[in-house]
Every structure is written in structure tokens, then in C-alpha cells.
Amino acid sequence: MSEDSRKFTDLIEKDRAQREGIEWRGSFLEYLEKVKEDPHTPKLAHARMHEMVTRHGMTDVRETGDSRLQRLYGDEPVRVYNFFKDEFFGIERTISQIVRYFHSAALQGEESRQVLYLMGPVGAGKSSLIEKLKRGLEDMDPVFAIEGCPMAEEPLHLIPSHLRKEFEKMLGVRIEGELCPVCRWRLKEEYQGRYEDVPIVTVPFSRHDRRGIGVVPPVDPNNQDTSVLIGSEDISKLDMYSEGDPRVLDLNGAFNVGNRGMTEFIEVFKNEAEYLHTMITATQEKFISAPGRHGTVYVDAVIVAHSNEAEWQKFKGDHTNEAILDRIVVIKVPYNLRLSEEVKIYEKMLHSSGFRAHIAPHTLEVASIFAILTRLEPTSKCDLVTKLRLYDGEEVVEKGKPLKINVRELQEEARREGMFGISTRFIMKSLDNALADSPEGINPINVREALISMVKGADLPDDTRKRYLEFLQDTLHKLYLEILEKEITKAFVYSFEEQAESLFQNYLDHAEAYVNKTRVKDRNTGEELQPDDSFLKSIEEQIAIVGSAADGFRQEVMAYLWAASRRGEKVSYQSYEPLKEAIEKKLMSSVRDMSRVITKARTRDEEQMKKYTDLVNALLERGYDENSAEVVLRYAANNLWKD
Ligand SMILES: Nc1ncnc2c1ncn2[C@@H]1O[C@H](COP(=O)(O)OP(=O)(O)O)[C@@H](O)[C@H]1O
Numbered sequence: 317m318s319e320d321s322r323k324f325t326d327l328i329e330k331d332r333a334q335r336e337g338i339e340w341r342g343s344f345l346e347y348l349e350k351v352k353e354d355p356h357t358p359k360l361a362h363a364r365m366h367e368m369v370t371r372h373g374m375t376d377v378r379e380t381g382d383s384r385l386q387r388l389y390g391d392e393p394v395r396v397y398n399f400f401k402d403e404f405f406g407i408e409r410t411i412s413q414i415v416r417y418f419h420s421a422a423l424q425g426e427e428s429r430q431v432l433y434l435m436g437p438v439g440a441g442k443s444s445l446i447e448k449l450k451r452g453l454e455d456m457d458p459v460f461a462i463e464g465c466p467m468a469e470e471p472l473h474l475i476p477s478h479l480r481k482e483f484e485k486m487l488g489v490r491i492e493g494e495l496c497p498v499c500r501w502r503l504k505e506e507y508q509g510r511y512e513d514v515p516i517v518t519v520p521f522s523r524h525d526r527r528g529i530g531v532v533p534p535v536d537p538n539n540q541d542t543s544v545l546i547g548s549e550d551i552s553k554l555d556m557y558s559e560g561d562p563r564v565l566d567l568n569g570a571f572n573v574g575n576r577g578m579t580e581f582i583e584v585f586k587n588e589a590e591y592l593h594t595m596i597t598a599t600q601e602k603f604i605s606a607p608g609r610h611g612t613v614y615v616d617a618v619i620v621a622h623s624n625e626a627e628w629q630k631f632k633g634d635h636t637n638e639a640i641l642d643r644i645v646v647i648k649v650p651y652n653l654r655l656s657e658e659v660k661i662y663e664k665m666l667h668s669s670g671f672r673a674h675i676a677p678h679t680l681e682v683a684s685i686f687a688i689l690t691r692l693e694p695t696s697k698c699d700l701v702t703k704l705r706l707y708d709g710e711e712v713v714e715k716g717k718p719l720k721i722n723v724r725e726l727q728e729e730a731r732r733e734g735m736f737g738i739s740t741r742f743i744m745k746s747l748d749n750a751l752a753d754s755p756e757g758i759n760p761i762n763v764r765e766a767l768i769s770m771v772k773g774a775d776l777p778d779d780t781r782k783r784y785l786e787f788l789q790d791t792l793h794k795l796y797l798e799i800l801e802k803e804i805t806k807a808f809v810y811s812f813e814e815q816a817e818s819l820f821q822n823y824l825d826h827a828e829a830y831v832n833k834t835r836v837k838d839r840n841t842g843e844e845l846q847p848d849d850s851f852l853k854s855i856e857e858q859i860a861i862v863g864s865a866a867d868g869f870r871q872e873v874m875a876y877l878w879a880a881s882r883r884g885e886k887v888s889y890q891s892y893e894p895l896k897e898a899i900e901k902k903l904m905s906s907v908r909d910m911s912r913v914i915t916k917a918r919t920r921d922e923e924q925m926k927k928y929t930d931l932v933n934a935l936l937e938r939g940y941d942e943n944s945a946e947v948v949l950r951y952a953a954n955n956l957w958k959d
């Protein structure tokens with residue numbers, strides 16, 4: 317056997333052994349022993365779901381050590397669940413609310429008898445969240461069920477009602493639910509009522525086998541046959557069995573299938589009221605009717621529904637729906653509003669779509685900035701780009717000072733934020749379009765162009781289109797040029813970080829001496845020098861600190877850094893945002909002339925040629941490929957350094 321085949325066989329055998337370890341078959345009596353051993357065995361659907369999403373652990377945002385998250389959520393009890401963490405970005409609040417619903421429902425609170433309803437704009441992740449739950453259910457250990465039961469029902473239903481109290485005490489569990497008509501019949505006819513002998517098996521959940529996961533797509537309103545929900549009578553069997561024999565039943569509706577797991581209603585409010593009433597009865601009473609004259613069937617499932625806001629508003633506006641509204645837990649699924657998280661969404665989507673072409677640095681960032689700008693509401697407190705930065709947990713500097721705007725207050729005054737704007741799918745489509753036009757790869761420039769042409773062609777109200785085009789042609793253009801200039805400076809300035817750090821140290825030495833009215837000791841010669849005021853000014857003027865403002869600024873810098881080092885933080889040029897900005901700008905201005913000459917020149921002499929090659933190489937190191945490096949340099953030459 318080759319090395320590889322051995323590896324394959326190992327994997328297969330190990331998996332098989334593990335699966336066989338989970339599989340079980342025995343009599344009901346043996347099942348009772350199992351329950352006695354572990355009273356958690358017969359969990360209801362919500363409790364299983366809650367266990368599923370919490371068993372991989374979670375972190376309180378206040379304890380993540382992520383100061384950005386803390387600034388965003390303050391004291392709100394938001395948790396990050398490992399179950400969702402790698403696939404969902406920037407919607408911690410929504411996920412926390414979903415898990416909180418499962419938690420109360422698991423404790424058999426009122427929520428266990430309510431529909432979980434996700435409402436949000438297209439492409440905000442509603443279907444994906446539910447998809448994730450479905451996959452999770454498939455990965456859980458199988459449930460124990462009465463063998464052959466069309467609904468894989470909980471074996472404890474076999475215990476007759478007059479004995480339940482006693483069994484509950486002995487087992488330490490609560491018994492809820494009644495045998496389905498088919499099992500009721502079989503118990504009587506096949507086992508002569510000896511329920512202790514009824515065979516019990518493990519049943520894994522599987523979408524493809526339609527077990528534990530039921531789905532109700534929006535149905536043609538002219539053909540709302542409830543068999544989709546509750547199953548039907550098999551007409552071909554009607555001749556074989558006598559009237560009232562439940563063996564004619566095909567209990568294969570979405571509620572039957574979803575029993576013990578979940579039943580999902582896609583675009584729920586597209587359905588007729590009759591459907592919704594069946595849904596509500598199933599949640600509220602935990603019973604559905606059996607098809608034909610076969611009484612009722614107990615169901616235990618997490619019932620999840622979703623739709624967009626317009627459908628929700630329409631439904632809510634109809635007062636005849638009040639009874640239904642009362643039985644729905646609404647959870648908003650807004651678009652993510654955090655830039656760095658938005659980038660992760662596209663990284664994830666591109667990765668899973670097998671996108672192979674080159675993606676130049678800042679490409680997804682540019683697309684994400686656009687997406688988020690369209691999702692924000694304007695505020696009187698700051699401009700939209702500033703808001704975007706604050707939402708991403710950034711410190712924003714204005715007039716040499718960190719801007720003191722409370723992010724939570726911004727969120728409070730814009731409650732509809734995230735419920736409108738450009739969808740993730742729109743952005744993905746524009747990335748695809750950009751690639752179709754330039755198969756060499758995508759970059760900020762061709763993606764912005766693709767976005768512009770998509771917006772021009774989109775079915776949007778005129779003023780919205782105008783606003784979006786302004787974002788793309790104006791706001792984003794400027795923002796990208798800022799990003800690009802910094803990028804080129806970093807590529808130009810050999811060891812940018814080191815140079816920034818050395819400027820920072822120098823600045824500190826001189827500012828400290830200035831503030832304390834002492835002298836600076838030259839690091840090399842040991843000479844005692846006067847603080848170099850013109851050097852300090854050359855940094856400060858980068859962020860428009862001039863004249864009498866300088867004294868205050870120098871004091872603030874010293875105070876801030878002193879406090880930081882007292883807290884045990886490592887102090888660097890990045891510590892104090894205003895100073896960081898000033899230093900970076902200083903470095904940029906120091907190479908601006910050279911950048912311009914090198915990138916703009918039509919013909920380069922030998923020395924210029926070498927500089928240009930070095931620049932390209934530095935960009936390659938920063939994640940560009942030959943093509944995108946050339947594209948962005950040409951773009952810089954044409955747009956960045958106006959003559
Ligand atoms: N916050 C998010 N985190 C991760 N992925 C997201 C997020 N929002 C949207 N997506 C992705 O966008 C795509 C569209 O989402 P989808 O679940 O189909 O949206 P909806 O059902 O709300 O219309 C999916 O690939 C989804 O994973």
C-alpha cells in the first residue's frame with residue numbers, strides 16, 4: 317500500500333470507528349437506563365440548538381481585549397461565539413440576540429413557543445446564518461428516536477400519561493409530547509402495547525435525508541396546500557388499509573421533517589395566512605394536525621423564519637395579523653457597518669468561490685468603503701467618512717486632537733442604519749465584473765470603475781444613484797489617493813517604520829526639553845543642545861498645528877505618552893494618533909518630489925530607472941504583482957501629484 321493510500325485508509329477507518337461509537341440500537345428499556353445515566357439525553361429542540369451554538373465557547377466583548385470592540389459596544393452584554401466567529405463578521409449584536417433567544421427557549425421560557433424571525437435587507441446574511449445552524453445540526457451527535465417513526469420522535473413519548481410523573485421523578489427529566497399516530501398504531505398492533513420492547517435507534521440529522529431539518533420555500537399563493545407543512549395521505553395506500561389506519565400517512569411535511577431540529581420558512585410573509593396560522597399553532601401549541609382524520613401530531617422544533625423589511629412592514633401594517641405578530645421574536649439582521657469586518661466578508665466569499673486571480677492591496681477595502689458609506693445615515697456631528705472610521709473603532713484626528721465623539725451616541729441617533737444601502741451581493745458582482753474586464757486581476761482602480769458602471773446601470777432612485785456616484789467619483793477617489801500616497805511613500809522610504817520611529821524619538825527628545833525648559837543631549841556627541849524648534853514645527857505643521865497651538869500640543873503629547881508608559885504600554889510612533897499622522901505626513905512630504913519625478917517621467921535616466929525598479933520591487937513585496945504595481949503607479953502619476 318502506498319503512503320497516500322495508507323493515509324486515506326487511516327482517515328476512513330478512524331471516522332468509521334468514531335461513527336460506530338455514536339450509533340446505538342436497543343430496546344426502550346435500555347434507553348431508559350441511558351436516560352437515567354445521563355438525564356440530558358432527551359433534550360428538546362431549543363436546548364439542543366443552544367448547546368450546539370455555545371459548546372465551542374464564547375468571549376464577552378468586554379474581555380476580548382479588543383479596544384475597538386469595547387469602544388463600539390460599551391457595557392452592552394454582547395458576546396462573540398466561536399461557533400459563528402470564523403464565518404460572520406461585524407454582526408455580533410445580532411448573533412448575541414439569536415443566542416439569547418435560544419437560551420431563554422432552552423429554559424422553556426415563552427420564547428420556546430415563539431417563532432424566531434430574522435429581518436433585514438437582502439444580502440445581510442439571514443440565509444447564511446440559518447445555513448450555519450443547519451450545518452451545525454448535522455454535525456451534532458444523533459438523537460435517539462423510536463425506530464421507524466416518520467418523525468424520529470423522542471422515545472419517552474412511549475410512557476403512558478398515568479406513569480409519567482413517576483418516571484419523571486426516577487429519571488430526573490421532564491417528559492413532554494405525545495406519540496405520533498403511526499407509532500401509536502404500531503405500539504398497539506405490533507407490540508401489543510409492550511412499550512418497553514419497542515426498538516430505539518440513533519438518528520442523525522441530515523438535510524438531504526430530510527431529517528431534523530425542514531424547509532418551507534415561499535409557495536405559489538394559488539396553491540397553498542398545507543401538505544408541504546404537515547404531510548399528506550398517500551392515496552395509493554388508501555385501498556390497502558382500512559379507514560383510520562395511520563399507515564396511509566406520509567408524515568413528510570416540513571414540520572414532520574423538522575421535528576427535534578428546526579423548520580425554516582424562507583421569505584415567510586409571501587405565504588397565505590392559512591400557512592402562517594399553521595406555523596403559529598405549531599410554535600404556540602407544539603401540535604399540528606395530521607392529514608386526513610388522524611388527529612394531531614406533537615412537534616418539537618425551532619421554527620425560524622426570515623424575510624426583508626418591506627415584507628415585514630407590510631405584514632405588520634395589517635391589523636388582522638396581530639395574533640401572529642404577538643408570537644414572533646423579531647431579530648434585526650442589519651448589514652455590517654465596520655470596514656475591517658466588511659473586508660473579511662469578501663475575503664470569505666472570494667475564498668469559497670475559488671477566486672484565483674490576483675487581488676491588489678486595498679482592493680477589497682475600497683469596495684468595502686463604498687458599501688459602508690451607502691449604509692450610513694448622515695449626522696451633524698461629523699462627516700460620513702469620519703463616521704465610517706469611528707465605526708471601525710479608529711481614532712480620528714481633527715485639528716491635531718483625537719476627535720471626541722461617542723460612537724454609541726452616533727449609533728443611537730441612527731437606528732435604521734444598516735437596514736439600507738448596497739448589499740454584499742452587489743459588491744461581489746462588481747468584483748466579478750472587474751475581473752471579467754481585466755482577467756490579470758482586480759485592483760482598486762478597476763473595481764472602482766466596475767462599481768461606477770454597476771451603479772449607473774442599477775435600478776435606483778435618481779437621488780440615490782447620484783449620492784452613490786458621488787461616493788465613488790469623489791469621496792472614494794480622494795480617499796484612495798490618500799491611501800495610495802502613503803503606500804508609495806512606504807515603498808519608497810527604505811524601512812519606513814524605522815524612519816518613523818527615529819523621527820518620533822527625535823521629536824520626543826526635543827519636545828520634552830522644550831516643555832521642561834531643559835537641553836537635549838545629542839545621542840552621538842553628548843553635546844548639550846537647545847531644543848530644535850524649527851524641527852518640531854516641521855512635524856507639527858503637517859497636521860496644521862502652528863503658532864501658539866504648538867505649546868499645547870507638545871504638552872499633550874508628553875502627557876499622553878507619559879500616561880501610556882505608566883500603564884505599561886510600549887510607546888511607539890503609533891501611540892498617539894495625532895503625532896503618528898504628523899510623522900507619516902512628514903515622511904510623505906519628504907519623498908513627494910522624488911515620487912513625482914520617478915513615477916511621472918516618460919523617459920528615465922539610469923539613476924531614475926533604478927529608483928523606479930526599486931519602487932516596483934518594494935510594491936511587489938507589499939503584495940502587488942507586476943501588473944497591479946504598474947497600474948497603481950500610473951494612476952498615481954496621473955492623479956496624485958498635480959503639476
Ligand atoms: N456580516 C456578514 N458576515 C459574513 N458574511 C456575510 C455577512 N453579511 C453577508 N454575508 C455574506 O453575504 C452573502 C449573502 O448573504 P445571504 O445570507 O444570502 O443574505 P440574505 O439571506 O440576508 O439575503 C453570503 O455569502 C453571506 O455569507
Ligand SMILES: [Mg+2]
Pocket residue numbers: 439442443444
Ligand atoms: Mg436569503
